[in-house]
Amino acid sequence: MSGQSQPSRPEEPARELAREPDRAAQHAGRALPAVTEGEAGARVLTRRAPGMADVAQLAGVSHQTVSRVLNDHPNVREQTRLRVRAAMEQLGYRPNRAARALVTGRSQTVGIVAQNTALYGPTSVLTAVERVVSRAGFAVGVASVPVLDRISIADAVARLLDQHVAGIVVIAPVVSANEALDDVPDDLPMAVIDGDPGRPARLVTVDQQLGARLATRCLLAAGHETVWHVSGPPDWFDSAERVLGWRQALVDAGAEVPPVLAADWSLGAGFEAGQLLARMPEARAVFAANDHLALGIMKALRQAGLSVPEDVSVVGFDDIPEAGYVSPPLTTVRPDFEAVAEQAVRLLLAQLDDPSPGGLPRVAPIPPRLVERESVAPPGRAAPRRRTGVARRSAGR
Amino acid sequence: MSGQSQPSRPEEPARELAREPDRAAQHAGRALPAVTEGEAGARVLTRRAPGMADVAQLAGVSHQTVSRVLNDHPNVREQTRLRVRAAMEQLGYRPNRAARALVTGRSQTVGIVAQNTALYGPTSVLTAVERVVSRAGFAVGVASVPVLDRISIADAVARLLDQHVAGIVVIAPVVSANEALDDVPDDLPMAVIDGDPGRPARLVTVDQQLGARLATRCLLAAGHETVWHVSGPPDWFDSAERVLGWRQALVDAGAEVPPVLAADWSLGAGFEAGQLLARMPEARAVFAANDHLALGIMKALRQAGLSVPEDVSVVGFDDIPEAGYVSPPLTTVRPDFEAVAEQAVRLLLAQLDDPSPGGLPRVAPIPPRLVERESVAPPGRAAPRRRTGVARRSAGR
DNA sequence: GGGGGTAGAGTGAGCGTTAACATGTCGGGG
DNA sequence: CCCCGACATGTTAACGCTCACTCTACCCCC
Incomplete structure (x- = not known):
């Protein structure tokens, strides 16, 4: 195939692939x-x-x-x-970066530690961080861990350290991940995303509580007496914070606080929670800890012959791309992942420029915003079940 | 705050964060x-x-x-x-990897070039590749590009080259990306994912045509006379291949080939295509080039008072996690991203072990499989529109 | 006009590793 | 008995860069 006869280069025989x-x-x-x-x-x-x-x-x-x-x-x-x-x-x-790294002992590389997952939130954050880091002129090294336990993370950090990263960004949304952070050398610049809000040093998070309050208040404002909550896994900070925000909003409004329905982040768990909810006539408004749960809940409700939002109102969290296109379009809370990534990298860069450990850098939680679509309506079980889709109505308020 | 009085270490003052x-x-x-x-x-x-x-x-x-x-x-x-x-x-x-890289001129790092996007397919592939690469004991360097044009990719590759990567994996699903591949030095081990099927060297892809044929045949088998197609952007190989497979299946079955409705991969574009489809009574079966399009189409159909699958059957592609939980659960084609990543890394490693350029390594396209859910039914416009959800029915066959 | 500070440049020594070659030590065959 | 090859190890020289110096003008000021 390599038809051209050229001065032969001994160390590099012609490859078929190479066209020119x-x-x-x-x-x-x-x-x-x-x-x-x-x-x-x-x-x-x-x-x-x-x-x-x-x-x-x-x-x-x-x-x-x-x-x-x-x-x-x-x-x-x-x-x-x-x-x-x-x-x-x-x-x-x-x-030659290698030479420079050799002599300085530190490369122009930022390491990212993240769980290898399909979860929308963490994945979005990961790609956002990648984007921001490379925009800042750093190389990106990724160490993904299968599970967020202490040893996996320690291992990932060690791998990154081998690469002589200048600093690391850790996405540590669960308690076990956060504990592992104690093991990282404290002279290594670091930014933690979604970590323990109780340890705000070098931490960047979404204001989960605010988001949950927004969601809950939206439901309350539509006229519901109280709001049920299907939560994420208990060891996730996001999850715990959203529970807190939800409860707070309820207490503030003087509403009764129903028991939490604990789930994980999956559609399937949402479906199961939805089946439970469907049997409880008093559950008319639900705040799901994420959109996937909301979708699962809505499917279960639908199967039980209940319609959203006429019979039950639902609000999610994350604003996944599909949220506006399911039926009914989902009212949800949209965190600004890009801003989170931006802040995290800024935090890291600050530590790079100024290695003085004085004063832990802190940044305020990033406020999310409520995206109102059509999955919320005033309570009105008496009203006849309606047909699918066609009619449009704006979200209750 | 740092209350412990220890032998002071001059070069490293105590940090507040450090507890122990x-x-x-x-x-x-x-x-x-x-x-x-x-x-x-x-x-x-x-x-x-x-x-x-x-x-x-x-x-x-x-x-x-x-x-x-x-x-x-x-x-x-x-x-x-x-x-x-x-x-x-x-x-x-x-x-010390840096020292080794310096002297060998090559590091134990694999670079990944990918577009920074929220698209489900490419993102899934990216994380799968990350996982497989690090499982193989290599460090992972990511160079994400904002758009997949020639210069961006050349730039990303250059950045990776600066890191002295041992090889690269490029996710190059569009023609412009593929052209950029001509610019990479041909002695750099490389694996291309989702590239031009017309240039199969060092390429790993999903068998898009097969997937499309599966989808189309499923619709045909349900009794539909023909199948409409809403395609992805024309410059994507995935898109073109799926069109080919769809057409092929139609021709094989002796069915009429309706015009392609071109879109991009977005929910919104699907929605618009769905509005078109809704006005065409003869369009009873639709193969959407991905699940997002399918969701968009279904929303438009629903708004037009049409129901899926009674009035119109829809099949998607990708099997996004939500696919089983929307209403109706979506029949779709599921590509095996993990296998793709695995093959790509295998391909790369082979080149690393054996730098002899002889014989372009090729691997067969990875066959996807059809996941049948409830968005396909036999044609039957005459039947009365049904209520939402409740009833269950298995997919037509 | 000479001392000293300073901008602008150069020199040499590593950084931790691998590659190429040199050395040393066996054992066996001629 | 000696030479040679194999195996096991040591020695030396890069690799491309930065760091800590040194060196040279040149200018300012007393």
């Missing part, structure tokens, strides 16, 4: 120095990425000056700086 | 060598991670022998090997 080998090589990021093709006989390719020495030679300075330019040291004449920059450009020079 | 500083340090992965506490006066902490030299000294061998043990070189006496291993253990030695 030389162009490919040219574009490769690390340019080929001293190609000087045509010098018959002599080795045509001196394949080796250019180093500081090469740049220095071309610019007529010492390698140290090149280093200074690279690191924006002040004591370099503008003219020299330009000359070096030009030489870099010409050679397609790229600094 | 010394334990934390102990657990830190990189143990502290030569602590020898008590040697009054002399510096108590020689904080520096142990290197090969330290291990070598303790084991009474040269650093090179340590290196040999580390890399499982054959010519080391068993006894020596054990002694070195013990020394490593005792010192808590961890090899």
